[in-house]
Amino acid sequence: MPMTSRLLPLLLATGLLVRAAPAQPDDTTASSPEDAVRATIDALFDGMRAGDSSAVRVVFHADARLHTALGPSDTSAVTRTLLDAFVEAVGQPHEEVWDERIWDVEIRVDGPLASAWVPYVFYHGTERSHCGVNALQLVQQGNDWRIVQLTDTRRQGCDVPAEVRK
Numbered sequence: 001m002p003m004t005s006r007l008l009p010l011l012l013a014t015g016l017l018v019r020a021a022p023a024q025p026d027d028t029t030a031s032s033p034e035d036a037v038r039a040t041i042d043a044l045f046d047g048m049r050a051g052d053s054s055a056v057r058v059v060f061h062a063d064a065r066l067h068t069a070l071g072p073s074d075t076s077a078v079t080r081t082l083l084d085a086f087v088e089a090v091g092q093p094h095e096e097v098w099d100e101r102i103w104d105v106e107i108r109v110d111g112p113l114a115s116a117w118v119p120y121v122f123y124h125g126t127e128r129s130h131c132g133v134n135a136l137q138l139v140q141q142g143n144d145w146r147i148v149q150l151t152d153t154r155r156q157g158c159d160v161p162a163e164v165r166k
Contacts, residue, residue, distance in 0.1 A: 033109040033145075037138055040145040041105065041116060048098045053091025060087075061139060061146035069153050078151075096125030101164045102134075112140040120152075121160045128166070131158030 040059050047055030066081040090098070099122070106117040118134040132153035138145045 033114065033140075034107045036143075037107050037109060037114045037116060037145050038105060040138060040147065041102070041118065041136065044147065045100045045102065048090055048100055051090060051092075051094065051098070053087045056090045057087045059147055061141070061148040064146070064148050064150070067149075067151040069151060096127070097123075099123040099125075099166075101160075103161055103164050114138040114140070114145060119158070121158060121164060123166055126166055130154045130156060131160060 044056060044059045047053075047059070060083055064083050066083060066086055068079045068081070070077045070079060100120050101123070102118050102120045104119050108115050114137070116134075116136040116138070118136060119132075120134055121131040122129045132155055134150060134152045136147055137149035139148050140146075
């Protein structure tokens with residue numbers, strides 16, 4: 001019997017065989033629930049910038065929904081993006097970095113539920129594409145926070161702070 005055949009059960013039994021897991025925010029080191037929620041939000045945008053679909057996928061709840069509210073408030077239309085399609089698009093090779101910059105993030109937490117209001121500006125590489133607000137709902141699963149709902153607006157001409165602009 002080969003050596004690996006004899007060692008495999010032992011390694012499995014002792015927990016020494018470890019599979020790689022996607023990077024995810026370490027919410028256990030956050031000093032507050034708000035910090036843990038912010039770490040999840042930051043991990044989403046870091047993953048987008050890196051084009052890392054695994055890093056993006058892990059911050060979402062399995063049943064997450066993504067929507068965009070389009071148009072002026074009196075004629076708004078809402079479009080839905082499937083989570084799988086979004087994650088796949090992030091991981092597809094693209095010439096320009098998807099750089100979504102955020103500021104003035106407002107987070108509220110009540111037990112296992114969190115809400116975040118996140119102004120943003122989106123750049124394709126160095127070109128400003130659009131801006132708006134992300135409204136996120138997150139739920140706590142164990143020590144981790146997962147996005148269950150992300151609705152964004154998209155428009156031109158937002159007042160973006162100088163330190164956020166490229």
